[in-house]
Amino acid sequence: xxxxxxxxxxxxxxxxxxxxxxxxxxxxxxxxxxxxxxxxxxxxxxxxxxxxxxxxxxxxxxxxxxxxxxxxxxxxxxxxxxxxxxxxxxxxxxxxxxxxxxxxxxxxxxxxxxxxxxxxxxxxxxxxxxxxxxxxxxxxxxxxxxxxxxxxxxxxxxxxxxxxxxxxxxxxxxxxxxxxxxxxxxxxxxxxxxxxxxxxxxxxxxxxxxxxxxxxxxxxxxxxxxxxxxxxxxxxxxxxxxxxxxxxxxxxxxxxxxxxxxxxxxxxxxxxxxxxxxxxx
Numbered sequence: 069x070x071x072x073x074x075x076x077x078x079x080x081x082x083x084x085x086x087x088x089x090x091x092x093x094x095x096x097x098x099x100x101x102x103x104x105x106x107x108x109x110x111x112x113x114x115x116x117x118x119x120x121x122x123x124x125x126x127x128x129x130x131x132x133x134x135x136x137x138x139x140x141x142x143x144x145x146x147x148x149x150x151x152x153x154x155x156x157x158x159x160x161x162x163x164x165x166x167x168x169x170x171x172x173x174x175x176x177x178x179x180x181x182x183x184x185x186x187x188x189x190x191x192x193x194x195x196x197x198x199x200x201x202x203x204x205x206x207x208x209x210x211x212x213x214x215x216x217x218x219x220x221x222x223x224x225x226x227x228x229x230x231x232x233x234x235x236x237x238x239x240x241x242x243x244x245x246x247x248x249x250x251x252x253x254x255x256x257x258x259x260x261x262x263x264x265x266x267x268x269x270x271x272x273x274x275x276x277x278x279x280x281x282x283x284x285x286x287x288x289x290x291x292x293x294x295x296x297x298x299x300x301x302x303x304x305x306x307x308x309x310x311x312x313x314x315x316x317x318x319x320x321x322x323x324x325x326x327x328x329x330x331x332x333x334x335x336x337x338x339x340x341x342x343x344x345x346x347x348x349x
Contacts, residue, residue: 092130094161100133101141102148103174119153127154130163134174145169145177175200179215190228190247191240197222198229228254235262242266252280259284 131147144151145167154162169177179188179196188196200206206214208222217225228250231239239253249269256265265283268274274283313326313335326332 092163092165095142095164096161097155097159099141100151101143102151103143115149115152115156118149119156122153123157127163130165132167133164134167134169145174190245190250191236194225194228197225201226224251227251230254231257238266242270244269248277249280252277252284255284
């Protein structure tokens with residue numbers, strides 16, 4: 069290599085003498101480091117298979133990296149698995165696209181890259197979004213705008229974070245991989261019925277989101293909790309209500325009578341809600 073080439077390579081390595089935003093060039097692997105806040109939890113999953121692909125077809129997409137002027141190493145924004153695969157192949161250098169981004173933007177881009185590739189599990193997505201919300205004070209609406217998601221989607225997703233790390237691990241170990249099922253698991257946890265929820269999931273009684281919603285409705289507290297009235301899911305014996313009532317069908321009318329005013333008020337709300345939900349207003 070000529071002295072001129074060496075000098076140009078050195079300037080690129082220092083990353084101070086010029087603006088390298090958006091440029092693509094080869095960087096030595098020993099000058100690259102994985103990010104400490106990578107959203108993917110299983111960072112080396114499938115690396116051996118990827119290495120075989122790189123060995124056969126080469127690197128089809130450069131690794132995204134960033135570097136502050138006072139730092140020695142480039143930090144990976146996206147493409148950590150490609151980096152590990154190249155290391156496995158003992159490549160001396162790898163093609164990278166250099167972006168000049170701060171920590172917040174670096175992490176956001178890493179999430180976007182993984183989401184676009186559908187590489188993030190619901191658990192990784194939840195942890196990543198929670199990190200952005202708590203570390204950088206994003207609102208649900210702002211997060212939704214950043215990732216092209218509705219505010220309700222983000223609120224629902226972040227609601228799962230109400231589950232403790234232990235409960236999240238239990239859900240993951242049980243094989244719950246659906247975000248919508250995790251939303252229902254979080255709802256069950258708030259009611260103190262997560263253990264029953266998981267038992268029914270493991271036994272096959274609770275398979276779909278519809279099953280989960282039915283379970284949570286049946287487990288709602290108040291006068292109509294399973295231990296007070298109706299039939300509990302999975303139980304063949306109807307529960308005994310502490311509130312005496314009568315239900316009579318006369319012609320085209322259904323008459324429900326009780327002497328308990330509180331019970332009657334709750335019953336009225338329940339009937340209106342369920343009829344509206346099932347048959348419309």
